[in-house]
Amino acid sequence: ETGVTQSPTHLIKTRGQQVTLRCSSQSGHNTVSWYQQALGQGPQFIFQYYREEENGRGNFPPRFSGLQFPNYSSELNVNALELDDSALYLCASSRPGLAPGEQYFGPGTRLTVT
Protein backbone atom coordinates (compact mmCIF):
# COMPACT_ATOMS: atom_id res chain seq x y z
CA GLU A 1 0.00 0.00 0.00
CA THR A 2 1.33 3.41 -0.91
CA GLY A 3 -0.21 6.76 -1.72
CA VAL A 4 0.78 8.84 1.31
CA THR A 5 1.98 12.24 0.15
CA GLN A 6 3.50 15.10 2.11
CA SER A 7 4.15 18.73 1.34
CA PRO A 8 6.35 20.61 1.15
CA THR A 9 9.38 18.40 0.54
CA HIS A 10 11.80 20.82 2.14
CA LEU A 11 11.30 23.91 4.26
CA ILE A 12 13.61 26.44 5.89
CA LYS A 13 12.31 28.54 8.77
CA THR A 14 13.76 30.93 11.30
CA ARG A 15 13.73 30.34 15.04
CA GLY A 16 10.47 31.65 16.58
CA GLN A 17 8.42 31.25 13.41
CA GLN A 18 5.46 28.94 12.92
CA VAL A 19 5.18 26.14 10.33
CA THR A 20 2.41 23.97 8.91
CA LEU A 21 3.19 20.63 7.30
CA ARG A 22 0.63 18.69 5.28
CA CYS A 23 -0.11 15.04 4.66
CA SER A 24 -2.59 13.32 2.40
CA SER A 25 -3.40 9.64 2.78
CA GLN A 26 -5.46 7.13 0.86
CA SER A 27 -9.22 6.91 1.00
CA GLY A 28 -10.29 4.78 3.95
CA HIS A 29 -7.11 5.42 5.94
CA ASN A 30 -8.82 6.99 8.94
CA THR A 31 -5.82 6.95 11.30
CA VAL A 32 -2.84 9.22 10.79
CA SER A 33 0.26 9.47 12.94
CA TRP A 34 3.05 12.04 12.86
CA TYR A 35 6.68 11.31 13.71
CA GLN A 36 9.81 13.41 14.06
CA GLN A 37 13.08 11.89 12.89
CA ALA A 38 16.25 13.72 13.86
CA LEU A 39 19.34 13.07 11.77
CA GLY A 40 20.83 9.66 12.48
CA GLN A 41 18.02 8.55 14.76
CA GLY A 42 14.83 6.53 14.57
CA PRO A 43 11.46 8.32 14.27
CA GLN A 44 9.84 9.59 17.48
CA PHE A 45 6.05 9.49 17.82
CA ILE A 46 4.45 12.95 18.06
CA PHE A 47 0.72 12.24 18.02
CA GLN A 48 -2.02 10.29 16.30
CA TYR A 49 -5.44 11.24 14.96
CA TYR A 50 -8.39 8.94 14.47
CA ARG A 51 -11.58 10.20 12.88
CA GLU A 52 -10.44 13.81 13.36
CA GLU A 53 -9.76 13.45 17.10
CA GLU A 54 -6.35 13.25 18.77
CA ASN A 55 -5.99 9.63 19.86
CA GLY A 56 -2.60 9.61 21.53
CA ARG A 57 0.41 11.83 22.06
CA GLY A 58 4.11 11.30 22.58
CA ASN A 59 6.49 13.37 24.67
CA PHE A 60 6.19 16.59 22.68
CA PRO A 61 5.19 20.05 24.01
CA PRO A 62 1.83 21.70 23.23
CA ARG A 63 3.40 23.91 20.58
CA PHE A 64 3.17 20.80 18.39
CA SER A 65 -0.46 20.51 17.32
CA GLY A 66 -2.38 18.81 14.58
CA LEU A 67 -5.58 18.52 12.64
CA GLN A 68 -7.18 15.73 10.64
CA PHE A 69 -9.81 16.45 7.99
CA PRO A 70 -12.69 14.33 6.60
CA ASN A 71 -10.93 14.00 3.25
CA TYR A 72 -8.09 11.95 4.84
CA SER A 73 -5.67 14.87 4.87
CA SER A 74 -3.96 16.16 7.99
CA GLU A 75 -1.70 18.93 9.23
CA LEU A 76 1.12 19.24 11.73
CA ASN A 77 1.58 22.73 13.15
CA VAL A 78 4.62 23.79 15.13
CA ASN A 79 4.70 27.18 16.86
CA ALA A 80 7.69 29.10 18.21
CA LEU A 81 10.19 27.02 16.26
CA GLU A 82 13.44 26.05 17.99
CA LEU A 83 16.72 24.96 16.42
CA ASP A 84 16.17 21.42 17.76
CA ASP A 85 12.96 21.16 15.71
CA SER A 86 15.13 20.67 12.63
CA ALA A 87 14.28 17.15 11.49
CA LEU A 88 12.47 14.99 8.96
CA TYR A 89 8.75 14.99 9.75
CA LEU A 90 6.91 11.86 8.70
CA CYS A 91 3.23 11.09 8.56
CA ALA A 92 1.91 7.56 8.45
CA SER A 93 -1.59 6.31 7.78
CA SER A 94 -3.46 3.11 8.46
CA ARG A 95 -6.93 1.69 7.99
CA PRO A 96 -9.13 -0.95 9.58
CA GLY A 97 -8.16 -4.45 8.54
CA LEU A 98 -4.41 -4.01 8.61
CA ALA A 99 -2.30 -5.93 11.09
CA PRO A 100 -1.87 -4.26 14.52
CA GLY A 101 0.58 -1.39 14.29
CA GLU A 102 0.87 -1.63 10.52
CA GLN A 103 1.00 1.76 8.83
CA TYR A 104 2.38 3.33 5.69
CA PHE A 105 4.69 6.32 5.66
CA GLY A 106 4.94 9.31 3.38
CA PRO A 107 8.27 10.57 2.06
CA GLY A 108 8.56 13.20 4.78
CA THR A 109 9.14 16.94 5.00
CA ARG A 110 12.68 18.06 5.81
CA LEU A 111 12.43 21.09 8.12
CA THR A 112 15.49 23.21 8.80
CA VAL A 113 15.30 25.86 11.51
CA THR A 114 18.03 28.51 11.44
Added chain:
Amino acid sequence: TQLLEQSPQFLSIQEGENLTVYCNSSSVFSSLQWYRQEPGEGPVLLVTVVTGGEVKKLKRLTFQFGDARKDSSLHITAAQPGDTGLYLCAGGRGAGNMLTFGGGTRLMVKP
Protein backbone atom coordinates in the same frame (compact mmCIF):
# COMPACT_ATOMS: atom_id res chain seq x y z
CA THR B 1 14.79 7.11 26.11
CA GLN B 2 14.74 4.38 23.46
CA LEU B 3 12.62 1.46 24.60
CA LEU B 4 13.86 -0.53 21.61
CA GLU B 5 17.58 -1.12 21.23
CA GLN B 6 18.92 -2.11 17.86
CA SER B 7 22.30 -3.69 17.26
CA PRO B 8 24.60 -3.22 15.61
CA GLN B 9 24.19 0.47 14.85
CA PHE B 10 26.41 0.24 11.78
CA LEU B 11 27.32 -2.71 9.59
CA SER B 12 29.55 -2.75 6.52
CA ILE B 13 29.86 -6.08 4.71
CA GLN B 14 30.82 -7.50 1.33
CA GLU B 15 28.29 -8.69 -1.19
CA GLY B 16 27.34 -12.31 -0.59
CA GLU B 17 27.81 -12.28 3.18
CA ASN B 18 25.07 -13.06 5.67
CA LEU B 19 24.07 -10.76 8.52
CA THR B 20 21.70 -10.50 11.46
CA VAL B 21 20.25 -7.35 13.01
CA TYR B 22 18.79 -7.46 16.50
CA CYS B 23 16.00 -5.47 18.13
CA ASN B 24 15.65 -5.84 21.91
CA SER B 25 13.40 -4.42 24.59
CA SER B 26 12.40 -5.01 28.19
CA SER B 27 8.81 -4.22 27.17
CA VAL B 28 6.23 -6.49 25.58
CA PHE B 29 4.85 -5.39 22.24
CA SER B 30 1.60 -6.49 20.61
CA SER B 31 3.21 -6.22 17.19
CA LEU B 32 6.57 -5.49 15.68
CA GLN B 33 7.37 -4.02 12.31
CA TRP B 34 10.58 -3.85 10.33
CA TYR B 35 11.10 -0.96 7.95
CA ARG B 36 13.82 -0.02 5.47
CA GLN B 37 14.59 3.64 4.84
CA GLU B 38 16.62 5.23 2.08
CA PRO B 39 18.23 8.67 2.58
CA GLY B 40 15.68 11.48 2.26
CA GLU B 41 12.72 9.10 2.06
CA GLY B 42 10.14 7.70 4.43
CA PRO B 43 10.41 4.22 5.94
CA VAL B 44 9.05 1.40 3.77
CA LEU B 45 7.30 -1.44 5.58
CA LEU B 46 8.98 -4.83 5.14
CA VAL B 47 7.04 -7.05 7.53
CA THR B 48 4.71 -7.13 10.53
CA VAL B 49 4.90 -9.90 13.14
CA VAL B 50 2.32 -10.27 15.87
CA THR B 51 2.65 -13.76 17.39
CA GLY B 52 5.42 -14.77 19.79
CA GLY B 53 7.85 -17.10 18.02
CA GLU B 54 6.55 -16.11 14.58
CA VAL B 55 8.95 -16.40 11.66
CA LYS B 56 8.34 -14.69 8.32
CA LYS B 57 10.41 -14.86 5.16
CA LEU B 58 10.62 -12.28 2.41
CA LYS B 59 12.94 -13.59 -0.30
CA ARG B 60 16.42 -13.44 1.30
CA LEU B 61 15.13 -11.76 4.49
CA THR B 62 14.01 -13.77 7.51
CA PHE B 63 12.24 -12.05 10.40
CA GLN B 64 11.62 -13.59 13.82
CA PHE B 65 9.57 -12.34 16.75
CA GLY B 66 10.75 -13.53 20.16
CA ASP B 67 8.61 -15.96 22.14
CA ALA B 68 7.95 -13.30 24.79
CA ARG B 69 7.28 -10.61 22.16
CA LYS B 70 10.08 -8.42 23.54
CA ASP B 71 12.66 -8.89 20.82
CA SER B 72 13.07 -9.55 17.13
CA SER B 73 15.74 -10.30 14.58
CA LEU B 74 16.24 -9.71 10.89
CA HIS B 75 18.55 -12.07 9.01
CA ILE B 76 19.68 -11.34 5.46
CA THR B 77 21.19 -14.14 3.41
CA ALA B 78 23.68 -13.40 0.62
CA ALA B 79 23.44 -9.62 0.98
CA GLN B 80 23.42 -7.52 -2.17
CA PRO B 81 24.34 -3.83 -2.69
CA GLY B 82 20.61 -3.12 -3.14
CA ASP B 83 20.10 -4.11 0.51
CA THR B 84 22.01 -1.00 1.59
CA GLY B 85 19.93 1.28 3.78
CA LEU B 86 18.70 2.04 7.28
CA TYR B 87 16.79 -0.80 8.89
CA LEU B 88 14.34 0.20 11.61
CA CYS B 89 12.36 -1.95 13.99
CA ALA B 90 9.21 -0.54 15.57
CA GLY B 91 6.97 -1.94 18.28
CA GLY B 92 3.28 -1.32 18.70
CA ARG B 93 1.34 -1.56 21.94
CA GLY B 94 -2.35 -1.57 22.63
CA ALA B 95 -5.13 -0.99 20.16
CA GLY B 96 -3.59 2.11 18.64
CA ASN B 97 -0.91 2.34 16.00
CA MET B 98 1.52 4.40 18.06
CA LEU B 99 4.90 2.95 17.26
CA THR B 100 8.09 3.04 19.27
CA PHE B 101 11.09 2.89 16.96
CA GLY B 102 14.58 1.62 17.56
CA GLY B 103 17.54 3.78 16.67
CA GLY B 104 18.14 1.91 13.42
CA THR B 105 20.90 -0.18 11.88
CA ARG B 106 22.70 1.40 8.97
CA LEU B 107 23.77 -1.32 6.54
CA MET B 108 26.21 -0.91 3.71
CA VAL B 109 26.81 -3.78 1.31
CA LYS B 110 29.88 -3.33 -0.85
CA PRO B 111 30.08 -4.93 -4.31
